[in-house]
Amino acid sequence: MIRYSCDICKRDLDPDQDLRYVVRMEVFAAIDPAADDDEDRDHLQEIQDILERMEDTENDQIGEDVFQQLRFDLCPECRKKFLKDPLGRDIAKVFGFSAN
Template sequence: MKHYSCDLCGKDLADGLAARFVLQMEVFAAHDPAEINECDLGDDHLEEMGQLLREAEEMDLEPAPAFKKMRFDMCPSCHRKFLADPLSREAQKFDFSEN
């Protein structure tokens, strides 16, 4: 039997007994396909990309992947909270008010 636990609160979700919700997220760089042309794929573009990567390194940041797919298991309680505030905007407002 496969074991699941809630990725948000860690609650055990025994397979087949507890309700389990699966969250799948895809994040990708958005750009207008009409803007892609041969110039974008040329040397200038590579130079620009290199510059961006160097700037990211200088800031001591890992470059964020342009595409990422994530999957999370959630218990019914976290599922309900997620649907009420998918981007944790309320939590962020709270953080800002403390600063």
């Protein structure tokens, strides 16, 4: 049986009692439309093209710079916290990180 634990507070999630929430994030390089002569071109198609090219080269390093997919399991409490501050901006303030 697969056991899941919350990726934020690390507590084990009991499949019989706890709701488990899955967060999926995709971070990918934005394509600047001005750099393309054909402005009507579908940008999703462009990303698809880039991904296909990357698969050809099998270069994982470049792949992560252009496209990354993340997946997290969260307990109900951490889901609430996550939705209040999905980018961790409050945490950044606490640690005194600069925005620039």
